[in-house]
Amino acid sequence: MTETFPAQTRSLVFRLLETYCERNGLRLTAADPHGHAGLVESPAGKRSFFKGTRFDLNSYGAAEIANDKAYAALFLKQAGLAVPTGRFISGAEIRDCKRLPDTVLDFAEQTGFPLFVKPNTGREGRDVMRIDTYHTLQNALHILAKRHDQLLLQEEVKGTELRVIVLDGEILAAIERHPPKVEGDGHRTLAELIDAEPRINATDSRLDLELSQHGRHLETVPAPGQTVTLLPVANLSSGGTARIVTSQLSPGLAAIARRAAETLNLRYAAVDLILPDERHPGTPAIILEVNAAPGLSNLSRQGEREAALVESIYAALFAALFVM
Incomplete structure (x- = not known):
């Protein structure tokens, strides 16, 4: 039995959960018109809440550590897993100073550009910026410090x-992700090519920044066949693209993903890896971050095969969660 609102307004997770509950004799109650939160109850009275893609599967503490990129990197590194070199920065120490702290400047000097600056907590690549000079670093930090602590x-x-x-411990899927790109035709500007891609947000302020760092701007006309990368992130919510590669996943990469989830005490997780390019043979895969409540809606919209994969992932998740 399900207590819901009009079907056209419901989230993907809720629609899939609704089907699962109907098939398994569970009662589903929506807490809002979109089904962004709710409650599942068994005939025996067992209750399980959810909000968005967060379910009563991972413990609260483990999910909070995973959501904090600096803490997660610390524990992953202690477990012997490779993570990017990073520096935590308090927004307060940036907001009220005209000059960047010496610790930040020293990190930039020792590590070298380009660097990435991002919110320490957050999802879907929001506000992640790639910077290549001290001036850009200062501007980016001041902008983000106004939005994030x-x-x-x-x-x-x-x-x-x-x-x-x-x-x-089971690998449900492996998805290769690529940043949003457009291909030139020799006639249209980058602005026009971007406007023609519905998945890309033409108002994203990072577009100007990323293009300028490669000597381009929105009025640049790429040559026919020339591919231009628009953003430094591969998140599907930012217009990136995905390719399912589960069958091609090596045992070594599968083991790294399992260890990352186990290290952070997560039953369910999306482990984001960076596989170094062919110019660096023998370099281990690096764990970019671990997500305890990955969103899969954008992947589902990529095509029929991707939608089927997402349904299978949630079916496995529900089966593990609602064992009554």
């Missing part, structure tokens, strides 16, 4: 991004 400065690790989804 905690920031993280990290080295750039070049390579292919891979998201591996783990549930109780």
Whole structure:
């Protein structure tokens, strides 16, 4: 039995959960018109809450550590797993100073540009910026310090991004992700090419920054066939693209993903890896971050195969969660 609102307003998670509950005799109650939160109850009275993609599966403490990029990197590194070199920065120490703290400047000098600056907590690549000069670093930190109390400065690790989804030690999926790109035709400007791509947010302020660092601007006309990368992140919510590579995942990478989830005491997690490019053979995969409540809606919208994969992931998740 399900207590819900009009079907067209419900979230993907809720719609899939609704089908699962109907098939398994569970009562589902929505807490809002979109089904962003709710309650599942068994005939025996067992209750399980959810909000967004957060379920009563991972413990609260483990999920909080995973959500904090600096803490998560600390524990992953202590476990012998490779993570980017980083520096935690308090937003308060940036907001009221005209000159960046020496600790930040020293990190930039020792690590070298380009660097990434990002919120220490957050999802979907929001406000992640790639910077290549001290001037850009100062501007980026001041902008983000107005929005976030905690920031993280990290080295750039070049390579292919891979998201591996783990549930109780089982690999549910491996998805290769690529940043948003457009291909030139020799006639249209980058602004026009971007406007023609519905997945890319043309108002994203990072577009100007990223293009300028490569000597381009929105009025640049790329040559026919020339591919231009628009953002430094591969998140699907930012217009990135995905390719399912589960069958090609090596045992070594699967083991790293399992160890990362186990290290942070997560039953369910998406482990984001950077696989160094061919110019650095033998370099281990680096764990960019671990997400305790990964969103899969954008992946589902990529196509029929991706939608089927997302449904199978949630089916496995629900089965593990609602064992009554």
